[in-house]
Structures are given as C-alpha cells and as structure tokens.
Amino acid sequence: MTSETVALRDAQLTISEDGIALFMHQRPAARNALSMALRQDYQDMLARVQADRRVRVLVISGSGGSFCAGGDLKALKERHESADPEVRSPDAMRRRMREAHVWVEQLRSLELPVIAAVDGPAYGAGFSIALAADFVLASTRASFCMSFAKVGLVPDFGALYMLPRAVGLTMAKELAFSARRVGVEEAQRLGIVHAVHEPEALDEAAQRFAQRFLGAPREALALSKSLLNKSFETNYATLAELECQAQGIAAAAPYHAEAVGAFLRGEPARFDWDRDAKQTP
Numbered sequence: 001m002t003s004e005t006v007a008l009r010d011a012q013l014t015i016s017e018d019g020i021a022l023f024m025h026q027r028p029a030a031r032n033a034l035s036m037a038l039r040q041d042y043q044d045m046l047a048r049v050q051a052d053r054r055v056r057v058l059v060i061s062g063s064g065g066s067f068c069a070g071g072d073l074k075a076l077k078e079r080h081e082s083a084d085p086e087v088r089s090p091d092a093m094r095r096r097m098r099e100a101h102v103w104v105e106q107l108r109s110l111e112l113p114v115i116a117a118v119d120g121p122a123y124g125a126g127f128s129i130a131l132a133a134d135f136v137l138a139s140t141r142a143s144f145c146m147s148f149a150k151v152g153l154v155p156d157f158g159a160l161y162m163l164p165r166a167v168g169l170t171m172a173k174e175l176a177f178s179a180r181r182v183g184v185e186e187a188q189r190l191g192i193v194h195a196v197h198e199p200e201a202l203d204e205a206a207q208r209f210a211q212r213f214l215g216a217p218r219e220a221l222a223l224s225k226s227l228l229n230k231s232f233e234t235n236y237a238t239l240a241e242l243e244c245q246a247q248g249i250a251a252a253a254p255y256h257a258e259a260v261g262a263f264l265r266g267e268p269a270r271f272d273w274d275r276d277a278k279q280t281p
Helices: 036-051 073-081 090-108 125-132 147-151 159-167 169-178 184-189 199-211 218-230 236-252 254-264 273-279
Strands: 003-007 011-016 020-025 057-062 114-118 121-123 135-139 143-145 181-183 195-197
Touching: 011 036, 020 036, 020 199, 036 090, 057 199, 090 125, 114 125, 114 199, 121 125, 125 143, 125 159, 135 184, 135 199, 143 184, 147 169, 159 169, 181 184, 184 195, 195 199, 218 236, 218 254, 236 254
Parallel strands: 020 057, 057 114, 114 135, 121 143, 135 195
Antiparallel strands: 003 011, 011 020, 143 181
16 A cells, blocks of 8 residues: 655654554654654644545554653753753743643644554653543553653643543542553553553554544544543533534534435445454454
8 A cells, every 4th residue: 555654853754545644753762752853743743634634543653662751851951051041941941831732732632533552661741642642552561651750840741631531630640749650551451551462563453443443434533532522621511512513513524424325225334343343454
C-alpha cells in the first residue's frame, strides 16, 4: 500500500493510502525526550492531519524502544544557566507552557480516534501525551511515570486534568506525589492501557487496531468524542442539549442514511467492530 512520508525535525509523519496517520518520535538516543523541535513537530503534524480529510485515525509511537522519556532536561539546564534573565524568568516558563497547551488540547480534542503505541518508558510529558490519546496500546516492557516531582516540578502537558479522569482523584494524587514507576500490568488494571502486546508485535497490533476504525462514521465518532471529553465538567441538562444537537448533525450525515438503507436491505454493515476484529489479519 502506498503512503506519504514527511520528515519533520525530531519526528516522522507517514499517512497511508487507507487513511492511517503514523507520527513517530525520532530521538532514540535521547529516549525521545520532548525537545522544542519535537513540540514544533506536534504542531506541524496536527495541522496536516486536521487539514487532510483522508486521515481517519492517528497513531503515535516512539522509535528505538522508548515512547517518550519526558521533557528535555538538558534544555531546562541551559535555561537555568542562561545569562539572559528573561530566558530563565518564571514568565518565560509560563509562556512556553501556554504555547504547549495549544497543541496538547488540539491533540486531546482531535476529531479522530487517537492511538498511542507505547513501547518502553512514557515518563513525565510522555505520560501526558499518552493520556491525551483515546486508546493506549502498550508493549510488555512499557512503563509509565509522573516523574515531575523528582525534578521539583508540577505535572504538566495536561496531566493534572487528564490523569484524575483516567484513574480517579486519589490514585492520581498518589502517582503525582510519589513519582513512582507504574508497570504495564498495573497500568492496564488502572485503565490507562487498553491492551498489551509483545514489543515486536506492538506496531502491527496498533495498525490492526487503527484499521478497525476505517469504516466508522467520521461525524458520529467526532461528535461522540467531543461530548465525552466535556462530560465530567458539564451538567446533565447542558450535555443533553449538546447531545440533541449532535444527533441532529449525525442523522443528517450521508453515512447514517447509507447505513440504515444497508441494514434494511439485509446487507453487511460497513462498520462492525466484532466482525472486523475477526477479519483483520
């Protein structure tokens, strides 16, 4: 199958002909630490994926046996040692984090299924990025860590919002306060990890999982994701009204009429999760 590959700075974006976008971190020597260049790569990747209607699913992974080891500590050290007081000012860090939250929110709210294929460490900001995905597939050697407290920092890149929603408030406090390592088995028990695979099988498993969404209704999944992302902080009456509006849009989409017609004609559904799980090689 033909594909389009775009080499970025510290990452690579590949878009397959069938609509799966693969964004791979490419700093294996640094365990794919989140450099400023990689942050820019995320912005560029999201702009491309959002603009390309061919893309139906996004898969994020890391090269060289690491997903993302967190922030670039060498860059932080350089910031502290800078002769320019503006570079090392609290406001400079605040502005840098604000810039990061623009693309983190774009990633979290992307109107496509997002899959994180985590092999090796997902620490600090790498853990946050995994939490921004809709599904985390992990290798048996994957591990997760809210490592911020080890270097005297607060969980960032959306972790303070996303982690309690994934594991509950008490467990989120434990993981943030202790900065302890969470193995893949515990991560699956906590609901962080959807499925576990051997390292050599993870990439193929992520591709197979992504392929199962290719026949899904784009509009319905986008609307469902948007509303579910708002569900914890939205009261029932407001969410019910948003649901009504979303259903009006979904019911007017061509996909709905085609699916109903196929059902009434006794034809196989275009999107059948259980059937596709059996048929995907």
